[in-house]
Amino acid sequence: MSPLDANQIVALFRVIARRLAEARSELGVLDGAIGDADHGNSMADGFAAVVRASAEAAAAGCAAGDLFAVAGRAFLNAVGATTGPLYASALLRAGQQFAGRAEIAAEDVPALVSAFAAGIRDRGKAQPGDKTMMDVWAPAARAAELPGDPLARLDRALRVAEEGRDATRAMVASVGRAARLGERSLGHIDPGAASAVIVIAALRDALARYLSEARP
Template structure:
């Protein structure tokens, strides 16, 4: 069984719900070292992406177009730094599965890795700089390594989720090299990076989606 456009519509709806549920927590994290609006920005962006994707004709829309619609909606809604970062990520995911009418497990994993690469390249960040890359890069690396060793997709993304959570938690001990929080120097130590925290939520949503999708395969 493959992942079709209607499945991706469910994925974006799931991400939007999970981010909305943690919006206030993300704002609290950002309030400690930033403007305090990261939760609002991510909530608005994910909701806009989910609505744009839901409006597509699933019978006429390929997965690439789903990711591109999400990218455009997110960018048009979020002016903060997360806007262009996630827009680039979704566009890279779309490019990774170009010309596919449905996605195999391997296709989906390539799209997932492209999300992480897009964010890292657009943000020009490396792990250890207290950004969302500290969650995305370890997650993609863990998923790709697990998949290469023959691990099923759902378990590979479970490992990605664990790596993202660990990467997010590790930002607590870092100083910031990017953004407003970089001006605070060592005062940011002891605080989790809000971008890494929201990334961990998105990655957990993706892992949950795949697990649910796999359970449907088994039930069928």
């Protein structure tokens, strides 16, 4: 499989940003039930900033692997509150893993799920069962690390991510802003879990499109 260069990593970010922009209102509604209704704006605005910064860096000759650090700083500058540091940490963790690489092998794209999960876990300290995005990222990371071709690994990660998102409906929030609601958070899908599924689905679809276009 042909590796992804810097422009193709930017294209991957564009898919994520577009999907989050499309889901802006939906995520806002989910967050309005247990939070401040701003999660959709935060995710959409954050990844829009990622696209702008990474495209500029790629045009200036930035290596593919170094774009993740650029993306992390851009997300943090664009988004405050909790989401900004969490996804900045996710992107920066990926940047540490791929630093200096001019290209990234298609086989390594599923490793982004594990890197994102590790960055978010270490920054936010949440655990599966707390009714947060970690109820998606943790099982998705484990699924992405299992053997298989890269698309199959992301397919598997997406399936368990969707299960993790849906499971948050039956949880009571124990960390974050939603925790103040106690039992009233029961019955609602966590917005961070919902947006995490969108990110993973976008990664999967972006890789599928790239592999299709790269096929001789």
